[in-house]
Amino acid sequence: MSRMPQVTARDLVRFLESQGFTQDRQSGSHLTLWHDERKVSVTVPIHTGCDIGRGLAVRILKDAGFSVEEYLRLR
Numbered sequence: 076m077s078r079m080p081q082v083t084a085r086d087l088v089r090f091l092e093s094q095g096f097t098q099d100r101q102s103g104s105h106l107t108l109w110h111d112e113r114k115v116s117v118t119v120p121i122h123t124g125c126d127i128g129r130g131l132a133v134r135i136l137k138d139a140g141f142s143v144e145e146y147l148r149l150r
Contacts (some may be wrong), residue, residue: 077143077144077147078129078143079129079132079133079143079146080129080147081126081127081129082126082127082132083125083127084106084119084120084121084122084125084127086150087119087127087135088106088108088121090146090149090150091108091117091119091139092108092109093114094110094139094141094149095110095111095112095113096108096109096117096139097110097111097112099116101121104120104121104122105118105120105121106118106119106120106121108139110119110139110145114115115138115139115140117135117138117139118135119135133136135139143147
């Protein structure tokens with residue numbers, strides 16, 4: 076298994092949007108994205124100037140239906 080690189084919220088949101096997720100709603104600093112075909116929603120914390128922790132990024136990708144290898148290959 077590959078190690079997840081440090082990613083920003085902007086990079087993660089950009090990747091998810093390229094895979095068919097759309098911005099559903101935002102509450103404070105948390106953006107919720109929705110995938111209509113898969114019926115899956117994921118929430119990404121948007122904190123300017125801060126990277127998302129590796130564990131949290133892996134968890135968000137897993138909830139969205141992607142592995143770290145798929146993320147690294149598709150980004």
